[in-house]
Amino acid sequence: MLKNKNILLGVCGSIASYKSASLTRLLVKAGANVKIIMTSEATNFITPLTLSTLSKNPVLVNYYDPESGVWNNHVELGLWADLTIIAPASANTLAKLANGLCDNLLSAAYLSAKCPVYFAPAMDLDMWKHPATQKNIDTLISNGNILIKPAYGELASGLIGEGRMAEPEEIIEFVSEEIKKKLPLRGKLALVTAGPTYEAIDPVRFIGNHSSGKMGFAIAEELSALGADVTLITGPTSLKLSDPKIHRIDITSAHEMLKASEKAFPKSAVAILSAAVADYRPAEVSDVKIKKDDSDLSLNLVKTVDILATLGKEKKAGQILVGFALETNNEEENAIAKLRKKNLDFIVLNSLRDEGAGFKNDQNKVTIIDNKLSKESFPLKSKKEVAIDICKKVLDLLS
Structure with a gap:
């Protein structure tokens, strides 16, 4: 405090x-x-x-x-x-x-x-x-x-x-x-997801992505600073929390993140899902390490359950649900489609085409679009500052 x-x-x-x-x-x-x-x-x-x-x-x-x-x-x-x-x-x-x-x-x-x-x-x-x-x-x-x-x-x-x-x-x-x-989120529960998910191929290999979890961790810290009781569900990352009050749940796969999110979401006033969840996972996971040979290896991939869409269907009146859209083309069009399809209150759009933003970087450049299609674009900022902007939008909606 x-x-x-x-x-x-x-x-x-x-x-x-x-x-x-x-x-x-x-x-x-x-x-x-x-x-x-x-x-x-x-x-x-x-x-x-x-x-x-x-x-x-x-x-x-x-x-x-x-x-x-x-x-x-x-x-x-x-x-x-x-x-x-x-x-x-x-x-x-x-x-x-x-x-x-x-x-x-x-x-x-x-x-x-x-x-x-x-x-x-x-x-x-x-x-x-x-x-x-x-x-x-x-x-x-x-x-x-x-x-x-x-x-x-x-x-x-x-x-x-x-x-x-x-x-x-x-x-x-x-x-x-x-x-x-006197904090504005005192007594409210908040859910944040962060980082990547790893989908196992065998005991050694996995399908993953480059997400560092920095954005989600910054959001969790800011929500806690505003008085919320925060549950952070994070995929594999080396990041540490500076706020001991945040309840951290470490998971590996999309399925594990889904189960943890479904458990925490019903009581949450705010849910901000910033994790880069794998869209696909191997249909079959080998129990032993797959040996390399001269032939090519083919993987049959199946879709993972869409966590954001699942929570969007479960959302009750008064709950704030926020998603992220990382796009490479047709950014706003794709983000708005995701906003509507998944029943979000607002979506945070960032583009891989913006230099210095995105995965692994300490900065991000975002546009916030709400469900009334009101749009606010921000310059390149530290992820801590971006977290403040996102949480300010949450406070605006709650008030």
Whole structure:
């Protein structure tokens, strides 16, 4: 959930600021880009050098650095951030933010922020329970900020009660879950097929194609990033998934892909079939390796079951079914015929005649045609970017 997010981390003066080091490390490990603003009081508890080393960015404390002559623009910081986390949030900072005071860089960046703001209070029990603190927290929440509740336990004063800042792991989990709640495909199941199929001739040889699976893997990753629970059914490929949440099913033949797809499809809100499934398979498969001799070898081929057409017949109202068409001639005409015949919501057309696109390449050039024959053509892009375009079309249809 945090990968590639721009996160502004605010660190206030509190004994709990030592936890900011672990929080920074976890955010960076999750793939986030982290910039840190410390209040001057926070530097008494943990050094800017520590957090700068962990975040891989300079730590900001003041509006202006007299040594470098650099002006730290609070407006740019507020606009840069995808989300802001203030942890620890001291009682003093909570009071400033709730009342719009702007006497340091952190409070100024907060007032400029256009993103969700999370705050994790840390203070002693009596300070936490004080009506003024609770009023400030209520004000912050009413302004749209998100509270990460403090924990119950032993405090720095020796008292036992509420006021301990949430642990860094808990903050990461809380923020991730909050982000996930807002994702457009949250709670929806998605099916993606990818890669080639191999149709056996004998235990050694097979009929296959040059599909790498890159397009399907990129689509599966993007759907998961949008909140969907993704099942990826893939033919033989060396590709690895970066998202552990995706349920991967490895198959070899068209028949195996058919069976796995039929099982996953009924509950899927979205199915994007990008696999290059073999259209034919040998009628007979030898149990032993066929020996080479002087005569020619003839293979009797029979058609495989058309997975896309099969799911098109099973499709229910509300389901989105997407297919691919890789063509060498009469591209649009052939793609539209496939779109109609197989009951698709839209089809992704790509041509082997486009230089730099197609199998094995990291780029693709596609045209999306929907069932109303609305057409949108895209320039040559990375397959990750193409996946974003395809998923945007899915979101448009679902909305």
